[in-house]
Amino acid sequence: MKKLSVIIATVLFSFGVANAEGDDTREASHAVNINIPTVALVDVEGVDGEATTVNLAPDVSALEAGEAVDFSDATDNSLWLNYTSIIASDQDERNITAEIEGTLPAGISLNLSAGGVSTGNGNLGASAGIITLTTNGQNLVTGIGSGYTESGFEKGHQLTYSLDMANGSYAALASGSYNVTVTYTITGN
Structure with missing residues (x-):
């Protein structure tokens, strides 16, 4: 009988060891913090990657003497606008703005869509x-x-540049090369 009591006491002691520290149980847990950043990225892509210089010039190859130069055929749609955005839960939607730096020829407008x-x-x-x-x-x-629009050529919004001439501004035209820089900005932080 003494031998049986020692065996029972040993078995009970063995089962009790797992919880001797008091912090190990059949379940365990810990916290996971997830942080989603605010993102606002914009890029312009061409067929070979980053945007290249856009060249706009009216076609004068078939121009007849006495006709006005037609600026409406001076267009380019070779670039694509890409962006990635993650807004905060309390943030308004974003916009992308465009502006130029530099001087256009007198009477000429640069349009973009x-x-x-x-x-x-x-x-x-x-x-x-x-x-x-x-x-x-x-x-x-x-x-x-x-x-997000995806990244690269033929992804996102296709950009179309075109020239327009204001009525009555022909006398102010001067030949030459005019360079402007177009800057795109995604609003918000």
Whole structure:
């Protein structure tokens, strides 16, 4: 009987060792903190990667003496606007603005439009239509929430640049090369 009591006491002691410290149980847990950053990135991509210089010039190869130069055929749509956005829960949607730095030829306007988004996922923006670029930023794409267009050529919004000439401004035209820089800014932080 003594031998049986020692065996029972040994078995009870062995089962009790697992909880001797008081902090080990059949379950364990810990906290996981998840931090989602606010993101606002914009890029312009061409067929070979980063955007290249856009060249705009009216076609005068078939111009007849006495005719006005037609600036409406001076267009380029070789670049694509890409962006990634994650907004805060209390943040308004973002916009992308465009503006120029430099001087345009007298009487000539540089217009820009962003086509509908071709790829991407999330709350992507809508084109604001055709804007005439100035030194003040204007909304080109509006209503961007959390989303992305994908990166690269033929991703996002196709950009179309075009020239326009104001009526009655022909006398102010001067030949030459004029260089301006177009800057895109995604609003919000």
